[in-house]
Amino acid sequence: MTPFDLRTAFLEDLTAVAPDLDAESIGDSDHLQDDLGLDSMDFLNLVGALHRRFGLPIPEADYPRLATPAKALAYLTEMLGLSG
Amino acid sequence: MPSLGADMEKGKLVEWLIKPGDHVSKGDVVAVVETQKGAIEIEIFEAGTVAEVLAEPGQTLPVGAPLARLLSTDEAGVEAVVETTTIERHVKTTVPAAGPEAKPAAFPESFPPSSKPLPSAPARVVASPAARLRAAxxxxxxxxxxxxxxxxxxxxxxxxxxxxxxSMPVPKPAQDERPHAKPGLDMAEMRRAIAAAMIRSKREIPHYYLSHEIDLETARTWLAATNAALVPDRRLLMGALLARATVRALGKVPELNGRYEGDPYVPSAPVHCGLAVAMRGGGLIAPAILDAQDMDTNAIMEAMRDIVARSRTGRLRNSEITKGTITISSLGETGVDALFGVIYPPQVALVGFGSPRLKPMLRDSTIKPGLAVTVTLAGDHRVSDGRRGAVFLAEIDRLLQEPEHP
Known part of the structure; x- marks a missing residue:
C-alpha cells in the first residue's frame, strides 16, 4: 500500500463516519475534533473503521496519535510496518 | 402532515415508502418528510390498508393537512379517514400515508417529481438528508x-x-415553490426552529438551575480497564456512563421525566432520553433514545452510536424527535467546564454535562489530580423544586461511583 493509498483509505473512513465532510477540503494538519468537528462518538467510529480495515488494535492510549490526518498516517505507516 | 416540533408549520413530502393497497402496521415507516431538522422518516400510527394518496412527493403541506387515506383493519371495509390535528403532540394522529407508485397512471404529470421512476416501496434507500433533498x-x-x-x-x-x-439521463428538475439556497439541511431554517423552540421555552418555562461537580476517577479507571479488553466497536464512551446514570437517577426523581402538555402534569413512565447532537456547520438536533430505562450501559452505548449515526445520515424517525421526555446535552471532550441548558419544551428538565477535565481533587485530606465533570440541571419550576433537583444530581453522582453496574 502506497502512502497515497493509505491517505485515500484514511479519508474514506473519515468521510464515512462524518458524511458531511468533503474529502477534498480536509487538510493534513486539521485536528479531527477541534477543526473538523468530530465528536467522541465520530472519533470512536473512525477508530473502529480503521481497526476493521487494517486489523490494528488501536488501544485508547494511542488515540492522541490519530489527532490529525498527518499524525494518523504516520501512526498507521509505523504500525503496519510500511516504511522505516 | 405531522408536526415534528412545537414550531413546525409545514413540511415537504420527499418520498413515499408505501403505495395504495399496501397493508401497514403501527410503527411502519411510510414516508420521508423534509423539515427544518432534515429528512425525517414518518411512522404510521395505526394498522390498516392504504386507500388513497392525497399528496405527492415534492409537495409542501401545512401541518395537519392529510397526506393519505387509510382503511382501518378492525372494521373491514369501513373507511376511517385519518384525521389530522395541528396540535404539536398529536403526531400519532397525523400520519396518514400511502404511495403513488403502484398506479402511476393515476398521477400523470400533475407534479414534476412524478416523472421520475418512483422508488419501489420495499427497497428503502439509505441516504443523507442533503442527498435526499438534492435528488428530489x-x-x-x-x-x-x-x-x-x-x-x-x-x-x-x-x-x-x-x-x-x-449515460443516465436526468429528468427535468422538479419545480419547488421555495427554492433552497443550499440543498439538504437548511441551516437558516434549522436556526429558526431552534430560535422558536428556545423562545417558547424561556417564555413559558420558569427555569431553575443547579450545578454539581462529580468525581469521575472511579468511572475513568473502570472505563479504561473495560475498554482495554475490547475491540473499538465494543468500547464504551464516558458519555454512555453519564447517560446511563442519568436515566437510572430518574428512578429516584421521576417527576423530572415527562412532557408538560396539560394541567395536571403527569410524569412519563418510559424514559425517552433525548441526546443533543451538534451538527457540523451549526445547529443541533435532539433525537431520543426510546425506552432507555430498560437499557444497560452497553445497550445505551449502542443506541447512542445508532442515533448519532442516523442524525448524521438522515435516518431519524418522527417518534425519536417528538417523544423525548428529558434531554441530555453533553459538551464532550473538548469544551468548557459547564453547560447551563435551556429546556426543550414541552419537556421539564435538561441535564448538561461539561467537558470532563483533570482538576485538583481533595481525597483523604490530600490534593490529587483527578478527572471531574460538572453536571447541571435546568429544571421546570412548575413541576419540581431545587430540593428535588438536588436529590437528582446527587443520585447521578452516586451512580457514577458504581460504573460496574450494568
Whole structure:
C-alpha cells in the first residue's frame, strides 16, 4: 500500500463516519475534533473503521496519535510496518 | 402532515415508502418528510390498508393537512379517514400515508417529481438528508444512485456524480415553490426552529438551575480497564456512563421525566432520553433514545452510536424527535467546564454535562489530580423544586461511583 493509498483509505473512513465532510477540503494538519468537528462518538467510529480495515488494535492510549490526518498516517505507516 | 416540533408549520413530502393497497402496521415507516431538522422518516400510527394518496412527493403541506387515506383493519371495509390535528403532540394522529407508485397512471404529470421512476416501496434507500433533498429537487430516484456512504448510503456527492453521468439521463428538475439556497439541511431554517423552540421555552418555562461537580476517577479507571479488553466497536464512551446514570437517577426523581402538555402534569413512565447532537456547520438536533430505562450501559452505548449515526445520515424517525421526555446535552471532550441548558419544551428538565477535565481533587485530606465533570440541571419550576433537583444530581453522582453496574 502506497502512502497515497493509505491517505485515500484514511479519508474514506473519515468521510464515512462524518458524511458531511468533503474529502477534498480536509487538510493534513486539521485536528479531527477541534477543526473538523468530530465528536467522541465520530472519533470512536473512525477508530473502529480503521481497526476493521487494517486489523490494528488501536488501544485508547494511542488515540492522541490519530489527532490529525498527518499524525494518523504516520501512526498507521509505523504500525503496519510500511516504511522505516 | 405531522408536526415534528412545537414550531413546525409545514413540511415537504420527499418520498413515499408505501403505495395504495399496501397493508401497514403501527410503527411502519411510510414516508420521508423534509423539515427544518432534515429528512425525517414518518411512522404510521395505526394498522390498516392504504386507500388513497392525497399528496405527492415534492409537495409542501401545512401541518395537519392529510397526506393519505387509510382503511382501518378492525372494521373491514369501513373507511376511517385519518384525521389530522395541528396540535404539536398529536403526531400519532397525523400520519396518514400511502404511495403513488403502484398506479402511476393515476398521477400523470400533475407534479414534476412524478416523472421520475418512483422508488419501489420495499427497497428503502439509505441516504443523507442533503442527498435526499438534492435528488428530489433534481427528480432523480434515490434507488438509481449508487451510494458510497455507510451501509451504501447515498451521499450528496453521489447525487452530484449521478448528475454528471451522461449515460443516465436526468429528468427535468422538479419545480419547488421555495427554492433552497443550499440543498439538504437548511441551516437558516434549522436556526429558526431552534430560535422558536428556545423562545417558547424561556417564555413559558420558569427555569431553575443547579450545578454539581462529580468525581469521575472511579468511572475513568473502570472505563479504561473495560475498554482495554475490547475491540473499538465494543468500547464504551464516558458519555454512555453519564447517560446511563442519568436515566437510572430518574428512578429516584421521576417527576423530572415527562412532557408538560396539560394541567395536571403527569410524569412519563418510559424514559425517552433525548441526546443533543451538534451538527457540523451549526445547529443541533435532539433525537431520543426510546425506552432507555430498560437499557444497560452497553445497550445505551449502542443506541447512542445508532442515533448519532442516523442524525448524521438522515435516518431519524418522527417518534425519536417528538417523544423525548428529558434531554441530555453533553459538551464532550473538548469544551468548557459547564453547560447551563435551556429546556426543550414541552419537556421539564435538561441535564448538561461539561467537558470532563483533570482538576485538583481533595481525597483523604490530600490534593490529587483527578478527572471531574460538572453536571447541571435546568429544571421546570412548575413541576419540581431545587430540593428535588438536588436529590437528582446527587443520585447521578452516586451512580457514577458504581460504573460496574450494568
Amino acid at each position: 429537487e433534481l427528480g432523480i430516484a434515490l434507488d438509481t444512485i449508487a451510494g458510497s456512504g455507510p451501509d451504501d448510503a447515498v451521499l450528496l456527492s453521489d447525487v452530484e456524480h449521478r448528475l454528471q453521468d451522461r
